[in-house]
Amino acid sequence: MRHLLIFITKYSAFFLFLIFEGFSLYIFVNYNDFQKASFINTSNEITGNLYNHVNNLNDYLRLKEINDKLARENAALRNHFKSSKFIDTTRSQTVIDTVNKQQYTYLEARVINNSVNSRVNYLTLNKGSNNGIEKGMGVVSNAGVVGIVIQTSPHFAIVRSLLHKDTRISAMLAKSKEGGSFRWADDMDPRKGLLYDVANSAQPRLGDLVVTDEHSLFPIGIPLGKVSNLTPKTGGFFLNMEVRLAVNFSNLDYVFVITNKLAREQITLESQQNKDVDE
Amino acid sequence: MSSVIVNIVRFIVLVFIQAFLLKNIAVYDLSTPFLYILFVLLLPFQTPNLLLFPLAFVLGLSIDAFYDTPGLHAAATVLLAFVRVAFISITVQKESSDNTVPEPTIGSMGFRWFFTYAAILTLFHHFFLFNLEVFSWNEIEYTLSRFLLSSLFTVFLILVSGFLFFRKKKV
Numbered sequence: 001m002r003h004l005l006i007f008i009t010k011y012s013a014f015f016l017f018l019i020f021e022g023f024s025l026y027i028f029v030n031y032n033d034f035q036k037a038s039f040i041n042t043s044n045e046i047t048g049n050l051y052n053h054v055n056n057l058n059d060y061l062r063l064k065e066i067n068d069k070l071a072r073e074n075a076a077l078r079n080h081f082k083s084s085k086f087i088d089t090t091r092s093q094t095v096i097d098t099v100n101k102q103q104y105t106y107l108e109a110r111v112i113n114n115s116v117n118s119r120v121n122y123l124t125l126n127k128g129s130n131n132g133i134e135k136g137m138g139v140v141s142n143a144g145v146v147g148i149v150i151q152t153s154p155h156f157a158i159v160r161s162l163l164h165k166d167t168r169i170s171a172m173l174a175k176s177k178e179g180g181s182f183r184w185a186d187d188m189d190p191r192k193g194l195l196y197d198v199a200n201s202a203q204p205r206l207g208d209l210v211v212t213d214e215h216s217l218f219p220i221g222i223p224l225g226k227v228s229n230l231t232p233k234t235g236g237f238f239l240n241m242e243v244r245l246a247v248n249f250s251n252l253d254y255v256f257v258i259t260n261k262l263a264r265e266q267i268t269l270e271s272q273q274n275k276d277v278d279e
Numbered sequence: 280m281s282s283v284i285v286n287i288v289r290f291i292v293l294v295f296i297q298a299f300l301l302k303n304i305a306v307y308d309l310s311t312p313f314l315y316i317l318f319v320l321l322l323p324f325q326t327p328n329l330l331l332f333p334l335a336f337v338l339g340l341s342i343d344a345f346y347d348t349p350g351l352h353a354a355a356t357v358l359l360a361f362v363r364v365a366f367i368s369i370t371v372q373k374e375s376s377d378n379t380v381p382e383p384t385i386g387s388m389g390f391r392w393f394f395t396y397a398a399i400l401t402l403f404h405h406f407f408l409f410n411l412e413v414f415s416w417n418e419i420e421y422t423l424s425r426f427l428l429s430s431l432f433t434v435f436l437i438l439v440s441g442f443l444f445f446r447k448k449k450v
Contacts, residue, residue, distance in 0.1 A: 016332040017361040024336065024357055028350025028411070047298075047344045054299050115346070117305030119413050122347040158347060165413070186418055188308050188425075 048156040051113040051124060066253060073142055073254075104219045106256040107131060109139075109157070116190040116249045121161040123147060125255065133157045136217065138258040144223040144246030145169065145212060146255050157257070162224075163190055163249055170216040171195060171224055174209040178202035182210065182224055185242065190250060193225055193243040200237055204230060210243050218258065282323060282381065290338065293318050298345035310428035313352075314436045315342055316404055319359055320397060323381050324371065328364065335360035348412070355408040362403045366396060385441035397437045398430075405430045 008015055059066070109131075113124035127133055129152040139146040139159050147159040147167065160167055163184050171182035173195075180198035195210050208227045212218040229242035297315040305311045319335050326334075339353030346352065367383070370392065385393040409426045 013328045013332075013361060013364040016328050017357060020332045020336045020357040021354060021361075024339065024350045024354035026350070028348075028354055050298075051345075113345075115302060117308050117311055118346070118348075119418075120348060124347075165415075187421060190308065 045153075045155075048112075048124065048153070052126060055110075055112040062253075065251075069253070076142065105259045105261065107133065107259065109133075109255055109257055111252045111255055112156075114161075114249070114252055116161075116163055117188075119165050119188065121163040121249075122150075123159040123161055123252065123255075125149075125157045125159060125257070126155070127257070128152045128155045128157045130154045132259065133257050136263075137260075138216075138218040139255050140218065140222055140258060141247050141252060141255045143248070144225065145218060146247055146249075146252065148217070149257065161249065162193070162245070162247070169218070169224065170213050171210055172213040173198070173202060173204055173227075174211045174221070174223075176202055176204075177213075178204075179213050179215070180239075182243070191245055191248075192228070193245050194240060195224075195227070195243050196238065196240040198239040198241070200239055202239060204239070204241055206230065217260065217263070286318075286322065289321065290318050294338070294341050294345075297342055302345065306428070306432070309425050310432045311425075312429065312432040312436050313342075313405065313408070314433060314440070316356065316359055316401065316433070317437055317440060319356060319363060320400060320437070321382055321384065324367065324383060325381070331360050331364070332357060351408065351412055354411060355404050358407050359400055359404040362400055366399060370396075384445035385438070386445045393441060394434075394438065397441075398434050401430050401433050401437070405433065 107127065109125040109127040111123050112126050113122075115121045123139075123146070125133070125139075133149055133152050135149055135152060137149045139149060145162060147161040147164070149157050150160045151158040162169070165184065167183060169182045170179065172179040178198050178201070180195050182193060182195050185192040185194045198204070204227050206227055206229075210224045210227060212220060212222045212224065214220050223246045225243040225245040227241050228244040231240055231242075293315045297313065301312050301314055315338065318338055319331075322331060322334070335356045336353050339351075339356035340349070342352040342356075343349050381387075383393065383396060388396070405426050409422050409429070413422050
């Protein structure tokens with residue numbers, strides 16, 4: 001026993017290393033379904049509030065830029081208002097809500113923490129479960145898709161950005177309705193995405209709009225970007241193409257969180273069906 | 280006692296610099312500096328292992344809290360602490376380090392030693408960090424170039440801070 005203790009104290013560095021390294025890797029590997037680890041991210045009160053304060057300071061330096069943007073957005077919204085595209089449609093849907101139609105509402109939030117230069121990028125929003133944000137909701141800006149909410153606390157929400165190695169979004173070419181999958185490009189350029197697994201019969205052209213399709217958790221037709229580069233057709237079954245992202249991730253400030261009011265109904269229904277199949 | 284306070288202040292300042300300044304810096308999306316490891320590099324020689332590893336772990340976790348990557352930086356920083364112990368036990372003689380130089384700084388240990396020390400520790404830390412983050416062989420070229428350029432940036436910042444704050448005092 002004494003020899004064992006002497007051995008352990010002599011190589012204490014190695015054993016301590018094993019213990020702490022094991023613990024870190026355990027947290028790292030289990031993070032995705034490890035709710036207890038939520039104290040180690042920006043949705044907790046300390047880090048969230050710190051980012052909020054620093055963001056408030058930064059705002060003074062960016063007031064002019066944000067004002068310009070808001071003015072532009074106001075103009076754009078006014079245009080929508082005339083053709084009753086933005087607010088009116090959701091309202092009218094509330095009245096004539098038929099069986100299959102999904103209903104979306106938009107909640108405006110601010111990005112208080114953002115990164116674009118890692119392989120795994122996240123955003124932090126200044127609104128959380130108190131405002132009705134839940135895990136799995138889609139986030140868009142006025143230009144297009146931003147990401148998916150992965151965690152919430154009472155006052156903050158963490159969004160997995162489109163610029164994340166694991167983000168996949170079901171998308172299609174707006175013109176031909178050919179579906180595929182959308183992800184961030186391999187070379188970490190924050191302006192480029194990749195539309196892949198498109199059927200070979202599709203005939204995409206440079207500049208074609210890529211939008212979300214009906215299988216995604218976003219409303220149909222939200223822009224993701226434009227086709228910017230085509231790889232020549234090969235003998236394979238699927239086409240890949242490079243997409244220039246619609247959203248400029250490096251200066252995001254205001255975004256909208258989308259609530260799908262029929263999502264819960266759909267999920268319970270689908271889980272019931274799965275249960276039936278299992279039985 | 281005063282060295283405890285100095286180290287606490289250094290911890291807080293480095294985490295803040297990392298979270299609010301360096302997090303926004305990336306040269307061509309390739310080179311991102313991680314200066315916070317300077318805290319582990321500058322801990323006194325006599326720091327017992329029982330304290331060194333928990334400190335490295337807590338430092339990594341605090342950075343993780345700001346980067347939304349629980350465990351990633353903690354794992355890399357704990358590895359860094361282990362490499363530090365190994366490097367110091369190989370290059371520094373126990374007797375001389377006990378009484379003359381308390382901290383491994385550029386002023387007390389000389390440029391050549393400190394440069395090797397900083398470079399080797401940074402390389403280990405960054406290599407582990409970037410590969411754990413991506414965790415895929417498909418992008419290995421890209422990961423390696425990020426690793427090398429980021430290490431260069433970090434070592435540069437460490438040396439600059441060394442010359443700024445830890446120059447040998449002229450007697």
